[in-house]
Amino acid sequence: MTDVTTGPTQSTAWRQHEEAVARLRASYAAIPPGAPVRLAKRTTNLFRARAASTAPGLDVSGLDGVIEVDAAAQTADVQGMCTYEDLVDATLPHGLMPYVVPQLRTITLGGAVTGLGIESTSFRNGLPHESVVEMDVFTGAGEVVTTKPGDDLFETFPNSYGSLGYATRLRIRLEKVPSFVQLRHLRFDDPAELAKAIAEIATAREHDGTRVDGLDGVAFAPGEYYLTLATWTDATAGETPSDYTGQQVYYRSVQQRTTDLLTIYDYLWRWDTDWFWCSGAFGAQHPLVRRLWPRRLRRSDVYMKLLGLDRRFDIADRLDRRAGRPLRERVVQDIEVPVEALPAFLDWFDDEVGMRPVWLCPLAARQKWPTYPLEPDQVYVNAGFWGTVHVGPDAVNGPKNRAIEAKVHELGGHKSLYSEAFYDPETFDELYDGPHLAAVKAKYDPDDRLTSLYDKAVKKR
Numbered sequence: 001m002t003d004v005t006t007g008p009t010q011s012t013a014w015r016q017h018e019e020a021v022a023r024l025r026a027s028y029a030a031i032p033p034g035a036p037v038r039l040a041k042r043t044t045n046l047f048r049a050r051a052a053s054t055a056p057g058l059d060v061s062g063l064d065g066v067i068e069v070d071a072a073a074q075t076a077d078v079q080g081m082c083t084y085e086d087l088v089d090a091t092l093p094h095g096l097m098p099y100v101v102p103q104l105r106t107i108t109l110g111g112a113v114t115g116l117g118i119e120s121t122s123f124r125n126g127l128p129h130e131s132v133v134e135m136d137v138f139t140g141a142g143e144v145v146t147t148k149p150g151d152d153l154f155e156t157f158p159n160s161y162g163s164l165g166y167a168t169r170l171r172i173r174l175e176k177v178p179s180f181v182q183l184r185h186l187r188f189d190d191p192a193e194l195a196k197a198i199a200e201i202a203t204a205r206e207h208d209g210t211r212v213d214g215l216d217g218v219a220f221a222p223g224e225y226y227l228t229l230a231t232w233t234d235a236t237a238g239e240t241p242s243d244y245t246g247q248q249v250y251y252r253s254v255q256q257r258t259t260d261l262l263t264i265y266d267y268l269w270r271w272d273t274d275w276f277w278c279s280g281a282f283g284a285q286h287p288l289v290r291r292l293w294p295r296r297l298r299r300s301d302v303y304m305k306l307l308g309l310d311r312r313f314d315i316a317d318r319l320d321r322r323a324g325r326p327l328r329e330r331v332v333q334d335i336e337v338p339v340e341a342l343p344a345f346l347d348w349f350d351d352e353v354g355m356r357p358v359w360l361c362p363l364a365a366r367q368k369w370p371t372y373p374l375e376p377d378q379v380y381v382n383a384g385f386w387g388t389v390h391v392g393p394d395a396v397n398g399p400k401n402r403a404i405e406a407k408v409h410e411l412g413g414h415k416s417l418y419s420e421a422f423y424d425p426e427t428f429d430e431l432y433d434g435p436h437l438a439a440v441k442a443k444y445d446p447d448d449r450l451t452s453l454y455d456k457a458v459k460k461r
Contacts, residue, residue, distance in 0.1 A: 214231075423458055
């Protein structure tokens with residue numbers, strides 16, 4: 001479904017949306033009571049295992065587009081399965097973008113709201129769900145409920161991961177953006193100085209007298225930390241924007257340059273081309289391989305499919321066994337800690353896990369959300385790390401992941417649930433307000449047809 005703003009096409013888009021919702025209802029009604037309920041999605045950005053199932057997924061065909069962009073009101077009505085790639089393609093022609101655009105093209109708007117998305121604008125705009133003004137949720141009762149801020153369903157939906165239902169339509173706020181983004185890369189040798197700078201910039205929203213619209217960073221090694229300050233601009237001073245979809249790799253430029261210029265479009269997807277830095281695992285950063293690898297296939301969803309093949313055929317494990325290397329533990333996580341705790345976490349992470357680089361993204365929630373209760377207006381820093389660590393036979397028990405969970409809890413932080421989790425039920429309920437979530441679930445899913453959050457995130461059902 002394409003972007004529409006006025007006239008008959010708009011009516012057609014809304015009619016097609018209602019038809020898609022009707023198909024969703026019918027597919028749900030066809031699932032026998034007691035059978036698992038899953039979405040029939042073509043892509044996923046989840047990294048946790050799920051139990052095998054032959055049950056048909058919910059029919060979400062026709063729920064993957066933008067219904068309407070209201071340029072005057074700076075809002076958009078968007079279907080739940082719409083990817084941010086398609087959403088951005090619809091809004092940028094109007095000089096608008098979503099308040100927060102997660103880094104990977106195939107993350108869906110509904111997924112970023114029922115899960116947790118984040119990006120460099122999160123220090124001033126919060127998380128994706130905080131720019132939602134209204135949404136329709138298909139609940140476990142088989143009903144579509146329109147919900148708004150202040151409603152129990154609306155407030156509990158973020159971080160519920162489908163345990164309360166699925167968003168079919170979301171109305172979101174948009175912000176104006178120019179054509180280009182000016183970047184400044186600042187290096188820090190001391191994590192305490194890094195944390196201090198993050199707190200100051202996130203509060204003042206400027207640095208050295210220049211406005212900061214986007215803020216993120218990379219920890220490359222102990223004593224080598226960078227913050228990237230992004231400023232929206234129409235002034236290029238004759239500079240040609242950089243292109244990191246070709247031979248050059250964006251994350252390496254952070255170390256190599258002090259300033260840079262990107263188009264707004266390329267800035268939004270700067271991390272997707274090389275899946276941050278993880279494309280290196282497939283050879284995509286090798287100059288010769290890169291020349292032969294088509295640009296259209298240098299993107300996160302392609303790497304995700306390659307990762308799926310590795311898991312299916314145990315390719316990395318087979319190679320490790322042949323080479324006599326210890327068994328790997330997959331450590332793929334995003335966590336948040338208060339900015340003042342960032343130095344302690346980075347030092348601990350270097351000593352106990354030793355994985356680099358680490359992505360750093362400051363954020364500040366606008367309010368307290370029950371199922372992911374960050375303190376409002378407190379500056380947190382998301383640390384994202386994605387890879388494997390050789391740990392030996394104990395790898396199957398997740399020792400590194402369990403240690404990360406314990407440390408983050410100790411430091412007053414939280415962990416996203418898109419990947420492996422090992423919490424016991426009591427700790428999980430404490431961190432993610434399990435009793436409240438269960439009460440809201442009972443209200444909107446009285447027959448308990450949808451899988452609970454704990455079962456999804458920890459038991460992998």
